Structures are given as structure tokens and as C-alpha cells.
Amino acid sequence: MSSQGSLRKDGRTFNQLRGMVCDRGLLHRADGSAKWSQDGTSVLVGVYGPKNMPPKREDPEKAVLEVLWKPKSGIQGPEEREAEIILRRTLEAVVLAPLFPRAGISVVVQVIHDDGSLLSCAINAACAALVDAGIPMTGLLASVTIALAKRDDGAGGGAHLQLDPTREEQDGAQATVCLALETTPKAATSNGSVEGEAVVTSTTRGAMAIEEYLEALDRCRMASRTINAFARLSLDKAQRRLELPGT
Amino acid sequence: MLQSSGQGDGPSTSGSEQASSYVGQIVAPGDIVLDLTQAGKLVRIGGGLQQDGTSLVVTKAGRLRHTKPSKYWVEGSQRRYVPAVEDVVVGVVVERYAEHLVIDIGGPVTALLPALAFEGATRRNKPNLNIGDSVYARVTSTSRDTEPTLACHDASGRAAGFGPLAKGYLFQCSTGLARTLLSRPTCAVLEALGGGLSFELAVGMNGKVWVDAASAAITVLVANAIINSEFLSPTQAKIMVKSLLKQVQQP
Structure with missing residues (x-):
């Protein structure tokens, strides 16, 4: 399987993530911000709050989460609106809004x-x-997309699931799955057993067999651990930088 | 890092309670830092931690702190302040009513300062605060469903340094820097600034800092030095202050 033939266009194996980069706290006016890049894909997020909401929109039971999706250029279309809703529901699962x-x-x-x-x-x-x-959360999220390459690509035998696809791979795919998992935390429990990653969001596009979906889920689980490890590393670094004067 | 407790099976007696193995480490939301069945009878938790059944779960990123016998909290730096009881804060009056003042302390909601919560205040004789004035106060209550309340006196009714802040200059920094400024022994920047200049300073846990000095130039210098010191080591901070002092003394 590890022959040259099983490599993708950008030289990655089918089960390989792209290099990740994460910068935290780079916006001055936001209460929190981060830029996350996966090679060519790059997103900047600013978080504002908890803050006062106009009385019309506030919820007496919990904080209201609002997501604004700004496309690279132009104005919001239905795709962006959909992404907004998916992202809001995903974040609502981990934010301690009450x-x-x-x-x-x-x-x-x-x-x-x-x-x-x-x-x-x-x-x-x-x-x-x-x-x-510093918004209170129940846990960290890690999200992975998997593209199911068309079978007539010649890449047979289970190698047609492409982890973290590029745009080209995604556009040519038969189906894509985007999964968001709540990652397994570090735990100091006596028995050391913590439940595995919980699926928070699953969105699929195109058609795929159940077995293929389950296979994709498995691979996302594995990949989410890599992402989680990276996120912790970057968090560790950011926190150390903040603490410098005190220590 | 992942150390399981040595005596696996024997039920732990209340005397042999041990601190979480994560104390002093950087923790992230979701981490389970303590098994309450293994801990002593009483565990006190502060900001950034939550009880979930029999375990203690982290909700904010930061460094896990612990003091004996069993106090735990997470120390992180954030821009947005979340009020906690007994924090000292600097706020700005935004609304004025007969019975209370509404104060902006930079939290999720504005805070309430009763008009009589000053030393020696009576219905006839209460301090005259206008919209836009700053006050140095103490948080007396925070509840999920009501606005936090403030008081300009300590538990015994004395002013204890709290009260209106006349004149001066107010600026915003992160809560982490505010904590450094309030820490004991005095942090390097303030030590260095205090050595060469005379000024008044009020630091709130909410990241609002009030400075007043004889001249505007000194006020601005102090404010700049404090803001610049956030990511500097004590030695670097001293050097920075020294070079600033030179500039102000030359002309």
C-alpha cells in the first residue's frame, strides 16, 4: 500500500493531514481570536463576548451564540448561511452557554x-x-473532512478515502464527510478510562455506502487525535508566552 | 506525566489526600484534573473549574493552581472580565439613579453600585458621582441571573482605599496583566516606575487601570510602560522603564 502509486497529487498519503498552523490572540479588539491554516486553507476567527445583546435577541436562560461567516470576497450566499448554521450548532454543543x-x-x-x-x-x-x-467550554473540538474519491480513479482497495482533501480532490469526489468530534481529554481518574471522541457534527455531501461512512468515521477519529495534540501544543505555547512576566 | 496513584486498591483515607497531578501544568477545557472520590471531604474550586459528577473538569484554558489543603483554580489571561466575588475592580459610571449607580466594569453585563455603599454614606450625605466618573470598588455578589453588585467599602464598612477616582487616566489591559500588577511582591515594572516617578495607580482585576500623576507626560509614560510590559521579563521591563525615564528627564 505504501507504494508510490498510492500517493496523492500533493505527495501526501491517503491518510495524511496537511500541515497545520495556529496563531492565537492576533486581533487587538476582539476578546479572543485565532487563525487556523491547513496548508492552502486558512481561516481567521474573532470572538466577542460574553457581551450585552439587544433585548429582542437575548435568551433569559443562556447566552446566545451568533456566527457571522465572511466569505473571502463578495457577499454571503446560501452556502455561507448554511456554514454559519452548522458552525453555530457545533459550537453550541461545547460552549457552556447557561x-x-x-x-x-x-x-x-x-x-x-x-x-x-x-x-x-x-x-x-x-x-x-x-x-x-476564555469562554467556558465542556471540551475541545477537532474537525476533519474526508473525501470519497470516485472509484474509476484506479485507486482501489479502500484507498479511496482521502483525508483532509484539497479543493481539487473535494470537487472531484463522489462524496465528502465533514465530522466534528469532541476530543478525549487528559484525565486523572482513578481507572484512567475516558470515553472516546464523541461526534458533535456530521455533514455529508453526495452518496456513499454505510461501510464507507463508518470507515471514514474511524479515520476521522484517528486524525482528530493528531489535531487535538497539535491544538494542545499550540495552546501550551500561547499560554507560556502570556505568563512570561510573572515567572 | 500520567501518573496513576500508587496505592491502587486500598480506599484512600481522608488524611492521605493528594493534590491533582496536573497542578502547575497548562490545562485545556474538558480535562479531568481530579477524581473527587480520591480527594478529601472538602474541595474548593475557583474560576475555570466545574464539578461533573465525581470529577473536576476544566472549562477554561490556563495553568492549574492549587493551595493547601484543597483549593483549586485555573489561572489564565483573557481580555473579557467575568466578575468574581471579592475582586477589586475599576469601573466607569454609565447611569445614575436615586438608589444606585450603574457601572461598566467590562464584564458581560453592567454592575450595580448602591448609592449608600460608601464609607459613612447616608441618605442625606452620599458621594456625588456623575456619568463618566471612574470608581474603585469591590465585587460583593455575582449571581448568574442578576447583575453583579459592587461596594466602595470593605467588609467592616471602612473605605479601605475604595471610592471615586478623581481626574487621572483610565486604560484597559488583559486580566492576566492586571493580576501581575496586583501580585505580591510588587512586579518589576511598578517597582522600576516607582523608583523614579511619583504617581497614583488603581488596578482592577477587570483589566482597567487608572493612573494619575502631577503632569500628563508622566501619566502617559506610566500607562505606556505598563501596557508594554505585558510580554516582557522582569529584567527586560526594568531596562524598558529605565530608557523611558531617561526620555522624560532630559528636556
Whole structure:
């Protein structure tokens, strides 16, 4: 399987993520911000809040989460609206909104460049920005997209699932799955057992067999651990930088 | 890093409670830092932690702190302030009513300062604060469903330094820097600034800092030095202050 033939156009193996870069706290006026890049795909997220909301929109039970998706150029279309809703529902699963009744949390997503797996990149960026803003959360998110290449590509035998696809791979795919998982935390429990990653969001496009979906889910699980490890590393670095004067 | 407790099976007695293995480490939301069945009878938790069944779960990123016997909290730096009881804050009056003042402390909602929550204040004799004035106060209550309340006196009713802040200059920094400025022993920047200049300073846990000095130039210098010191080591901060002081003394 590891022969040259199983490599993708950009030289990656089918099960390989692109290089990730995460910058935290780079916006001055936002309460928290992060830029998350996966090679060509890059998203900048700013988080504002918890803050006062206009009385019309506030919820007496919990904080209202609003997501604004700014495309790279032009105005919002239906695709952006859909991404907004998916992202909002994903974040609502991890943000401890009941701690701030009547308040609002704004998440502004600015797409810098789209080279495939955009929604995953945005979810990862938003999670990093929320952590940077100090918004209480139940856990961290990691999101991965998988493209199911068309079978007549000649890449047979289970090698047709492409992890973290580029735009070209995504456009040529038979189907794509975008999964967001709540990652497994570090735990100091006595028995050391923590449940595995929980699926928070799953969006699919195109048609695929159930077995293929389950296979994709498995691979996303594995990849989410890599993303989680990277996110923790970047968080560690950012926190150390903040603490320098005290220590 | 992942150390399991040595005595695996024996039920832990209340005397042998041990601190979480994550103390002093950087933790992220979702981390389970303590198993409450293994901890002592009483565990006190501060900001950034939550109880979930029998475990203690982190909700904010930061460094896990612990003091004996069993206090735990997460220390992180953030721009937006979330009020906590007994924090000292600097706020700005935004609305004025007969019974109370509405104060902006930079939190999710504005705070309430009762008009009589000053030392020696009575119905006839209460301080006259106008919209836009700044006050140095203490948070007396925070509840999920009501606005936080402030007071300009300590628990025994003394002013204890709290009260209106006349004149001066107010600026905003991160909560992490505010904590550094309030820490003991005095942090390097303030030590260095205090050595060469005389000024008044009020730091709030909410990241609002009030400075007043004899001249506007000194006020601005102090404010700039404090803002610049956020990412500097103590030695770097001292050097920075020294070069600033030179500039102000030359003309």
C-alpha cells in the first residue's frame, strides 16, 4: 500500500493531514481570536463576548451564540448561511452557554483562503478562538473532512478515502464527510478510562455506502487525535508566552 | 506525566489526600484534573473549574493552581472580565439613579453600585458621582441571573482605599496583566516606575487601570510602560522603564 502509486497529487498519503498552523490572540479588539491554516486553507476567527445583546435577541436562560461567516470576497450566499448554521450548532454543543444568561457571544469567521476542507478548518479555528477568549467550554473540538474519491480513479482497495482533501480532490469526489468530534481529554481518574471522541457534527455531501461512512468515521477519529495534540501544543505555547512576566 | 496513584486498591483515607497531578501544568477545557472520590471531604474550586459528577473538569484554558489543603483554580489571561466575588475592580459610571449607580466594569453585563455603599454614606450625605466618573470598588455578589453588585467599602464598612477616582487616566489591559500588577511582591515594572516617578495607580482585576500623576507626560509614560510590559521579563521591563525615564528627564 505504501507504494508510490498510492500517493496523492500533493505527495501526501491517503491518510495524511496537511500541515497545520495556529496563531492565537492576533486581533487587538476582539476578546479572543485565532487563525487556523491547513496548508492552502486558512481561516481567521474573532470572538466577542460574553457581551450585552439587544433585548429582542437575548435568551433569559443562556447566552446566545451568533456566527457571522465572511466569505473571502463578495457577499454571503446560501452556502455561507448554511456554514454559519452548522458552525453555530457545533459550537453550541461545547460552549457552556447557561453560565451567561441574557448575554451574547459573537463568532466572526473570515475566510482567508479556501483550498478544501473549509468547514473543518473553520470549526478548528473557532474552537481555538473560543479558548483564547476564555469562554467556558465542556471540551475541545477537532474537525476533519474526508473525501470519497470516485472509484474509476484506479485507486482501489479502500484507498479511496482521502483525508483532509484539497479543493481539487473535494470537487472531484463522489462524496465528502465533514465530522466534528469532541476530543478525549487528559484525565486523572482513578481507572484512567475516558470515553472516546464523541461526534458533535456530521455533514455529508453526495452518496456513499454505510461501510464507507463508518470507515471514514474511524479515520476521522484517528486524525482528530493528531489535531487535538497539535491544538494542545499550540495552546501550551500561547499560554507560556502570556505568563512570561510573572515567572 | 500520567501518573496513576500508587496505592491502587486500598480506599484512600481522608488524611492521605493528594493534590491533582496536573497542578502547575497548562490545562485545556474538558480535562479531568481530579477524581473527587480520591480527594478529601472538602474541595474548593475557583474560576475555570466545574464539578461533573465525581470529577473536576476544566472549562477554561490556563495553568492549574492549587493551595493547601484543597483549593483549586485555573489561572489564565483573557481580555473579557467575568466578575468574581471579592475582586477589586475599576469601573466607569454609565447611569445614575436615586438608589444606585450603574457601572461598566467590562464584564458581560453592567454592575450595580448602591448609592449608600460608601464609607459613612447616608441618605442625606452620599458621594456625588456623575456619568463618566471612574470608581474603585469591590465585587460583593455575582449571581448568574442578576447583575453583579459592587461596594466602595470593605467588609467592616471602612473605605479601605475604595471610592471615586478623581481626574487621572483610565486604560484597559488583559486580566492576566492586571493580576501581575496586583501580585505580591510588587512586579518589576511598578517597582522600576516607582523608583523614579511619583504617581497614583488603581488596578482592577477587570483589566482597567487608572493612573494619575502631577503632569500628563508622566501619566502617559506610566500607562505606556505598563501596557508594554505585558510580554516582557522582569529584567527586560526594568531596562524598558529605565530608557523611558531617561526620555522624560532630559528636556
